[in-house]
Amino acid sequence: MPAKRLPEFVDTGLITPARMRVVDANAIALGVTEFQLMESAGRGLAEQVLTFGPTRVLILCGKGNNGGDGMVAARHLRRHAETEVCYLEAGSRSSACEHQLRALKHAHVGMHPFASRDDLEALRPLFEKAEVIVDALLGTGVSGSLKEPLKTCVALANASPAKIVAADIPTSGMRADRICAFHRPKVEGSTVIDIGIPVEAECFTGPGDLTLIPPRIRKAHKGHSGTVLIVGGGPYQGAPWLAGLGALRAGADIVRIASPVFEPVPDLIYERLEGKAIGAEHTERLIALAEKADVVVCGNGLGMESHKVVTAIAPHCRKAVFDADALRLPLPVAAGETIYTPHAGEFARITDKSLPEDTRGRARALRSSGLPGTVILKGHIDIISDGNQVRFNRTGDPAMTVGGTGDVLAGIAGALLCRLPAFDAACIAAYVSGKAGEAVVAERGGGILPSDLVDKIPSILFRKGA
Numbered sequence: 001m002p003a004k005r006l007p008e009f010v011d012t013g014l015i016t017p018a019r020m021r022v023v024d025a026n027a028i029a030l031g032v033t034e035f036q037l038m039e040s041a042g043r044g045l046a047e048q049v050l051t052f053g054p055t056r057v058l059i060l061c062g063k064g065n066n067g068g069d070g071m072v073a074a075r076h077l078r079r080h081a082e083t084e085v086c087y088l089e090a091g092s093r094s095s096a097c098e099h100q101l102r103a104l105k106h107a108h109v110g111m112h113p114f115a116s117r118d119d120l121e122a123l124r125p126l127f128e129k130a131e132v133i134v135d136a137l138l139g140t141g142v143s144g145s146l147k148e149p150l151k152t153c154v155a156l157a158n159a160s161p162a163k164i165v166a167a168d169i170p171t172s173g174m175r176a177d178r179i180c181a182f183h184r185p186k187v188e189g190s191t192v193i194d195i196g197i198p199v200e201a202e203c204f205t206g207p208g209d210l211t212l213i214p215p216r217i218r219k220a221h222k223g224h225s226g227t228v229l230i231v232g233g234g235p236y237q238g239a240p241w242l243a244g245l246g247a248l249r250a251g252a253d254i255v256r257i258a259s260p261v262f263e264p265v266p267d268l269i270y271e272r273l274e275g276k277a278i279g280a281e282h283t284e285r286l287i288a289l290a291e292k293a294d295v296v297v298c299g300n301g302l303g304m305e306s307h308k309v310v311t312a313i314a315p316h317c318r319k320a321v322f323d324a325d326a327l328r329l330p331l332p333v334a335a336g337e338t339i340y341t342p343h344a345g346e347f348a349r350i351t352d353k354s355l356p357e358d359t360r361g362r363a364r365a366l367r368s369s370g371l372p373g374t375v376i377l378k379g380h381i382d383i384i385s386d387g388n389q390v391r392f393n394r395t396g397d398p399a400m401t402v403g404g405t406g407d408v409l410a411g412i413a414g415a416l417l418c419r420l421p422a423f424d425a426a427c428i429a430a431y432v433s434g435k436a437g438e439a440v441v442a443e444r445g446g447g448i449l450p451s452d453l454v455d456k457i458p459s460i461l462f463r464k465g466a
Helices: 015-027 034-050 063-075 095-104 117-122 123-129 150-159 197-205 208-213 238-251 281-294 306-317 343-353 359-368 405-417 422-444 450-454 457-461
Strands: 056-061 082-088 110-114 134-135 163-167 178-182 191-193 227-231 254-259 269-272 296-297 321-322 339-341 375-376 384-385 391-392
Touching: 015 034, 015 208, 034 063, 034 095, 034 134, 034 178, 034 191, 056 123, 056 450, 063 082, 063 095, 063 134, 063 163, 095 134, 110 117, 117 123, 117 150, 123 150, 191 457, 197 343, 197 384, 197 391, 208 339, 208 422, 227 238, 227 281, 227 405, 238 254, 238 405, 238 450, 238 457, 254 281, 281 306, 296 306, 296 405, 339 422, 359 375, 359 384, 359 391, 375 422, 384 422, 391 422, 405 422, 405 450, 422 450, 422 457
Parallel strands: 056 082, 056 134, 082 110, 134 163, 163 178, 178 191, 227 254, 227 296, 254 269, 296 321, 321 339, 339 375
Antiparallel strands: 375 384, 384 391
């Protein structure tokens, strides 16, 4: 879909630090380098400073990319005002900040490293004489109370008669006469500076979305990353097992398969259901199993005759992913967050509305559908929406039309839903499933098996730079 058609699906308003990291990383993956973003931010920051008409500017720089933004601003300001830079010397800097510091040392600005409160006290005259102070100390990546020497740095700035311009977001405790937000505001009342992030970085899933996945902690125990129950099987015997393996490879600790079909897969826990299909006689047991799971993935290979059981167990699911034969009316809804994974035909079945052919029209229809959860509308471009937010996913390959790839997707979504909000889990699941398919096709060509995707999941999901 052309970029000019995307703006109506771009989020507006305040952006969280976590979401901003996603957008930054997606922009870099699209070819906009970190240095280009920093140069645009620093230049825009300098332009805002100059609107105050200062003759003396003091720029306070930390060790991260926010400090790098301030250093870029100093290079642009030096021709218009007497510019001094106080930069934190203690500790390691981000690579981009280190790069800007090396460049700044040749830019004929005053350079003043500080590592202690005493260092800053010696620099007090710079604070007192400055007409504008730029706060580029911490940015969005740091929270909590300040420690020395930053605490003293903020106190000196606040006591100065200078106007204070904050880069992206004010440092904790720092007053700000103007907040210059890069790309989108992080706090109310900000002046937004366009730094050249493509609209696709906001609207399409990308490797930046993977930064939302919480890291495993050293003290984690079995089950800490989630217990998933797969309910399915009967008419289509392999589907629940594909979903289960997808969930395991996507990081779930424990995956149980409640099915009348047994497959000898030692990695999965089999909860045998008597008979050839799931029926009313299994309801009580399935409810008990669902109540013990963090997420239930339901519908894979189930058959339409079992839908009454699905609607009976749904309210007992903390969270759920409903796929395939579970996508029927009345639509099942979990007690907590719910993800639905229909293709166009299944979407029409649960909404009684046919989708238009164009992607923008489909996105509008999905967002306004009123479905009670997050939806991954599968297609050559997947569309993900919770009725408010909309994202697009263009990973994947035509070879993935083989039956069973949707079961793997449902399993991935179930595992991620254990640890993430539904919308984030759905976006990442669509992205990872498509990338896994691309990896298999690149390696083997066409004629792929849905099970081929499973072993590709961890390298995409958990390795940086996927």
